[in-house]
Amino acid sequence: MKQRRIAWIAFTLLAVLLATAAYAHLKASKTSPEDGATLSGPVRTLRVWFNQEPDVPLSKLELEGPAGPMKVEGLHTMGEKDLMARVSGRMPDGTYTARWQTAGDDGHVLTGEWSFAIDRGNR
Numbered sequence: 759m760k761q762r763r764i765a766w767i768a769f770t771l772l773a774v775l776l777a778t779a780a781y782a783h784l785k786a787s788k789t790s791p792e793d794g795a796t797l798s799g800p801v802r803t804l805r806v807w808f809n810q811e812p813d814v815p816l817s818k819l820e821l822e823g824p825a826g827p828m829k830v831e832g833l834h835t836m837g838e839k840d841l842m843a844r845v846s847g848r849m850p851d852g853t854y855t856a857r858w859q860t861a862g863d864d865g866h867v868l869t870g871e872w873s874f875a876i877d878r879g880n881r
């Protein structure tokens with residue numbers, strides 16, 4: 759009797775764990791440029807990878823530089839659980855913050871950001 763009860767509790771716990779794993783929120787796993795990187799020149803693409811397929815129509819990629827918001831166009835996925843977009847315009851030395859918005863399996867819209875710097879080392 760006691761054993762059956764323990765087995766039932768274990769089964770319930772396992773079911774809860776599996777359900778939680780299946781509906782785990784989307785997370786960014788990698789970015790390009792890398793978070794915290796210092797680059798010696800301008801960037802022409804932004805890319806972010808997730809732990810699940812991003813929903814492109816609900817997605818955005820933005821970039822803010824030392825002189826304000828940058829032009830980011832052509833948002834797409836390369837089919838690797840990623841979002842990618844082109845960056846254009848002058849990129850002076852300084853700190854840049856990239857922001858993403860997307861939704862994963864459960865449809866929740868999530869956002870995140872990362873930053874990198876450009877330093878040409880002119881002196």
Ligand SMILES: [Cu+2]
Binds near residue numbers: 834835836
């Ligand atoms: Cu691409």
